Amino acid sequence: MYRPTVAEIDLTAIRDNLRAIRAFTPLKTQVIGVVKGDAYGHGAVRVAAVLEQEQVRLLAVATPDEAVELREGGIMAEILVLGNSPADFVPYAVANNIALTTVNQATTMMYGAAAGSHTVRLHYNVDTGIGRAGVLADDATEEILCSATIPSVNIVGLYSHFACADSDPAFTALQTTRFAAVIREVRAGGLQPAMVHLANSAGLLSSPGVMLDGVRPGILLYGCPPVPAPTCSVRPVLALRTVLEIVKELPAGHGIGYGRTFITERPTRMALIPIGYADGYLRGLSNKAHAIVRGRFAPVVGRVSMDVCALDVTDIPAAVPGDRVTLIGEQDGLSVTAQELAELMGTISYEVLTGISKRVPRVYIDKSP
Structure with a gap:
């Protein structure tokens, strides 16, 4: 890969x-x-x-x-x-x-x-x-x-x-x-x-x-209960991850992405990540979602494009290209769930999970003996 x-x-x-x-x-x-x-x-x-x-x-x-x-x-x-x-x-x-x-x-x-x-x-x-x-x-x-x-x-x-x-x-x-x-x-x-x-x-x-x-059980089997389930404890099965590809300094007043839907209000460190709506990280998350980088939440800024999108890592000064990024899942004690992304887009976790395209390789982890 x-x-x-x-x-x-x-x-x-x-x-x-x-x-x-x-x-x-x-x-x-x-x-x-x-x-x-x-x-x-x-x-x-x-x-x-x-x-x-x-x-x-x-x-x-x-x-x-x-x-x-x-x-x-x-x-x-x-x-x-x-x-x-x-x-x-x-x-x-x-x-x-x-x-x-x-x-x-x-x-x-x-x-x-x-x-x-x-x-x-x-x-x-x-x-x-x-x-x-x-x-x-x-x-x-x-x-x-x-x-x-x-x-x-x-x-x-x-x-x-x-x-x-x-x-x-x-x-x-x-x-x-x-x-x-x-x-x-x-x-x-x-x-x-x-x-x-x-x-x-x-x-x-x-x-x-x-x-x-x-x-x-469909969605429940994959760890996303459609209703509260305190007596049937399940956990999410899927995590969506990538890395920071480019970290770039932008001045205040600079647009990010198609349509210039995000304009920087301060000198900004923009980080590009190689994921977009062709991968199932949908355009409806533009300027709404956040990802986990180095134990902090980094907001998605600008429109999600077909192949890439941008994060604001200004408040994560140690962030550098190659750093791990989690868009769904847990990292460094923080988490982002499919349900949270679904709520941002006015949909359901089923659509978020099934929408992750074949372009994204599935990597299987099995710790069972």
Whole structure:
């Protein structure tokens, strides 16, 4: 690597976070390892390998291509594709222990026809209020029971997804009630799905009574709880680091960056760092964020460019080119979190983490024996 900008991924933190989540969930509840979106920007194959070592039996991805990436990376655990899959992916899924999501009888028929003389394993998505994919809860029982009679399919799971478990307890309770009714009716109709799952990260923290057969911790697994989690202690897995590239003296009244959105009010030591919005350090952080240099916070000044941005190190007189810079993570007793950056931009930590581009190498650290 010729460029010093890297994302450090602490695989020991993944292991510890998984253990904390398991300790928080009932023994009967299986933790589904959510590794969609390249494991929330952490590297799907490496994270999945750790989860597999820790006896996670089911991994969840969003797309068929993500499932293929895991299989080609040597991952052997069962995979569930949460999004839509085309008919021509079904033979691959059947041959490679990949379960697919179905949302209605027509989709189930398409999967069954594509499976031919084999059997495709399906999880049925029930829309209890999020208004995206899934059969509406009021129609679900009839659709699911009819789908179960279609040749070459095996409905092994039922799931739904909370819309606002981090903010609306009443609506979350309503979704839980709707889903429970569907499960009750489906079982009364003779279908006994092996895996019923509902709670995401926010759901398992805010509604621990709905941790059913499985839970799907995504952002929580990566150490960024979407709601306060004093009884489920996790820590961030990713740190984003670079170094000071250039340190330059600028006079008062001098602009920094495109658009001259920052004008120095005093003689200023400007430090250039090799990271920008093409790396996922976004333009919305311009003149808002700060980084850690030599045990001090250095503000980002001027617009974040595609490849570089500037820090004001005037109050860090010892700062010199080559000094380590932390933009997300801990250094010298200080920290910057993905959530803090998200709040500066009016978004969520998920977007900050998944937005770190492929141009930033992932460097893996594993202190586990």
